[in-house]
Amino acid sequence: MTLSILKERKDQVVERINGNETVSCSRESLAGAVSQRACVFCGSRVVLYPIADALHLIHGPIGCAAYTWDIRGALSSGPELHRLSFSTDLRERDIIFGGEKKLEAALDELITRHNPKAAFVYSTCIVGIIGDDLGAVCRKMTELKKIPVIPVQSEGFKGSKREGYFAACKAMFTLVGTGKPENISPVSVNILGDFNLAGEIWIIRDYLKKMGVEVVANITGDGRVDDIRRCHGAALNLVQCSGATLDLAKMMKEKFNIPFLRVSYLGIEDMAESLYIVADHFSHIDKDIEEKTRQLVKTELEQIMPEIKKIREELNGKKAAIYVGGAFKAFSLVKAFRRIGMSVVLVGSQTGTDEDYRELAKITDPGTVIVDDSNPRELSDFIVKKGVDVFVGGVKERPIAYKLGVAFCDHNHERKIALEGFTGMLNFAREIHNSVTSPVWKFHPARLSRVEEKSSEVCCG
Amino acid sequence: MLHHTPDEISERHALKVNPAKTCQPIGAMYAALGVHGCLPHSHGSQGCCSYHRSHLTRHYKEPVMASTSSFTEGASVFGGGPNLRQSLKTIFQVYNPDIVAVHTTCLSETIGDDLPSIIKSAVEDKTVPEGKHVIHCNTPSYVGSHVTGYSNMAAGIVKCLCEKDETESKRINVIPGFTDPSDMRKIKGMLKEMKADFIMFPDTSGVLDTPQTAEYKMYPDGGAKISDIMRAGGSSLSLCLGKWSSEAAGVELEKKCSVPFRVLDLPIGVLATDRFVEAVSQELGLPVPKSIRDERGKLVDMLTDYQQYLYKKKVAIFGDPDTVIPMTEFLLSAGMMPKHIITGTPGKAFEKRIDSMMKEHGHDYEYNCSNSADLFYLHQLIKKEPVDLLIGNTYGKYIAAEENIPFVRFGFPILDRVGHSHFPKAGYMGGMHFISGVINTLLDKMDRETPEDMTMELVA
Ligand code: SF4
Ligand code: SF4
Secondary structure: OOOOOOHHHHHHEEEOOOOOOOOOOOOOOOOOOOOOOOOHHHHHHHHHOOEOOEEEEEEOOHHHHHHOOOOOOOOOOOOOHHHOOEEOOOOHHHHHHOOHHHHHHHHHHHHHHHOOOEEEEEEOHHHHHHOOOHHHHHHHHHHHHOOOEEEEOOOHHHOOHHHHHHHHHHHHHOOOOOOOOOOOOOOEEEEEEEOOOOOHHHHHHHHHHHHOOEEEEEEEOOEOHHHHHOHHHOOEEEEEOOOOOHHHHHHHHHHHOOOEEEEOOOOHHHHHHHHHHHHHHHOOOOOOHHHHHHHHHHHHHHHHHHHHHHHHHHHOOOEEEEEEOOHHHHHHHHHHHHHOOOEEEEEEEOOOOHHHHHHHHHHOOOOOEEEEOOOHHHHHHHHHHHOOOEEEEOOOOHHHHHHOOOEEEEOOOOOOOOOOHHHHHHHHHHHHHHHHHOHHHHHOHHHHHHHHHHHHHHHHO | OOOOOOOOOOOOOOOEEOEOOOOHHHHHHHHHHOEOOEEEEEEOOHHHHHHHHHHHHHHHOOOOOOEEOOOOHHHHHHOOHHHHHHHHHHHHHHHOOOEEEEEEOHHHHHHOOOHHHHHHHHHHOOOOOOOOEEEEEOOOOOOOOHHHHHHHHHHHHHHHHOOOOOOOOOOEEEEEOOOOHHHHHHHHHHHHHOOOOEEEOOOOOOOOOOOOOOOOOOOOOOOEOHHHHHHHHHOOEEEEEOHHHHHHHHHHHHHHHOOOEEEEOOOEOHHHHHHHHHHHHHHHOOOOOHHHHHHHHHHHHHHHHOHHHHOOOEEEEEEOHHHHHHHHHHHHHOOOEEEEEEEOOOOOHHHHHHHHHHHHOOOOOOOEEEOOOEHHHHHHHHHHOOOOEEEEOOOHHHHHHHHOOOEEEOOOOOOOOOOOOOOOOEHHHHHHHHHHHHHHHHHHHHHHHOOHHHOOOOOO
């Protein structure tokens, strides 16, 4: 079959041969493409909104707020102000005369009513064009209301999600260092880059607690403003994922000299490795920490391995495709799939960097297709060509997978089962197992034809 | 989750909290999908397009394709003309649709890109291949709501495609409001049963409710055919089902092709469906077949059988004007008491219409009705005056959970349940489907809350 790759995209798609391939990336999407990419605002919103006791006000027309209302359902153990949707709902006259007055009034009213610990004000495309001075309004309201009112410069057209992460980090960084870092253990960390969509951060905190590590701030899942204000008192930053919060860690390193480690909580290897490097980091202070960590990993593994082994037997040789927002998640998923006996034949991300793709080329098997900023046409062609059994992606990819008779695992939205930690690996294995082995596929016309092809092969052979 | 809502209702001018509407382009994108072989194109930054597609996908559980002009800083300063031209080139080269439907976003509107002239030059220099169509409409999101966007695209379809035709013909155009493919399919079904000659557009049935075929079709089999839409200029009457979403297209057809139009409600509930059937029968001189009369009879039978569970039950309902209005009427005719009736879409006509409907039904109880409202306000109304049932889109579930009210999903978007693409709420059968959902939901709650030894007889 002929694959529909746009000519201009040829170097954004490569097939792994020897592990030295590079993928052209960080490009603007081609105008007219059915791009799966989101915008700067989306990136900022995703990172900041789990801060549960802050007010999140979207300055713009209603749509930007409507589509992101509780879009990922980040969980909080306390206040849930973040799960409401606040918008200045800019109208035509605001576009003409400016929206600053309206923004001020909205902030005034909301802060009085909800008493948040801080307020984030998100800029959208149109605010960038009409030229509202977000910074000035925020400064004024900070003074008036005696809480930090922080502008997030997230005009959508200024790039993709990644620029949005950066804007979010800049906004959060204005809080860091404004609280008192007292009574914090020398064995302490901040958890960066987990959003607690399904209680993941509670799992990780539990592991760290068992190791004797204090968590100062969750950034941002189940996050609290006051924790972030004093998080410069932590001894170490743990940064998860493709750098949604990496910039913040870098800023904190520069200003407060706090080192950071990049970790991943997905899959057994990466989870255990992440805990071990934390233990290693603190071993000069707490000499038992390494032993405690080994014990923890051992106990956890004993609980999950028997079932994982069984699942592995049944999934052996099946094929997976991965298309996720950030490439770092893809690394872990490649390994996690290997763990349950499956090979990854297609892997891609919306926002991977050059470095990310080099790494992907290294860890994948020969023949694996690696793509940057793909589109539905391309993805579906590869899925069919490669005979994929399960596809891991976001909401927009789900119906495509189902139409093609391919099982699907949503690794982003709409999930209430944690996939992180050791428990998460078991959940992941179960979910993949369930969706791959579900009896419904036997009705699926695509599967029927696959079976037919196979049996005809046998006949001819 | 909504424990942050205070009981006291305060005046709000500057903001929306928990919106009951969304922005125009998503409506335009939806309407465009109702044309066969059409690729909607979002002229703006990629973020909007991505959100609109995700939202539609989550509601319809189908892949939704749309391309974007992918604005960057440069485009935002110097205008998006080059982006649109490049887009059209890419689209026809790679995705090869029969027709592209361009809508704007806040951004391109504010910059002021002139769509008609950009498209015109692209047609002239053959960037748009011969035989292909590019239609367009303006959808500034700071005006109206998603419903307005649908309406603008429906009118845009007429403006760009319909052709005047003076030959006498007894045929109606049906322009359905912003509603699910299940409803469009049902309305077509009734027309076919009546043996009516009709053209329906937009028509998303067969596009967003497709069967499993193992083949991924970028352009599914359904949707209104371009050739049919062109012929709509020669019909004898247009029925616009929904003032907010379809009247503009009717007006445009009259202006451009001298086809008169009538605005009806979407046929939801007994009375609105009666009016629709009657209008068709009258215009085309066709009898109402027994099959349709039987369906009506069954709906009435269900309503009478279960009236005791519906009568005087207080209801809060929110959604889009074109669906909320006939639904409110339906609730009234079932003996229920709509207490709080709100829409996020602006327009005073909404309140006027609901008021007159209340009067027609001889009601003198107090109720709240507002346009341009949000769910924070609705929640406060409910806290003040509790109801027995909440009807609305997915986002109602937060209120329902907080106040422990039975909840029936209705409208757009429904992100967390299935079925709405296939089981209609339109037509008599759709009415049965909807009201049985209401009855069962109320009964479920009764069962749950009635002590064991007092549970209702099994037959209810
Ligand atoms: S910018 Fe405008 S068009 Fe885009 S999502 Fe926001 S409201 Fe909708
Ligand atoms: S308007 Fe801009 S900020 Fe809003 S969704 Fe669209 S691209 Fe993102």
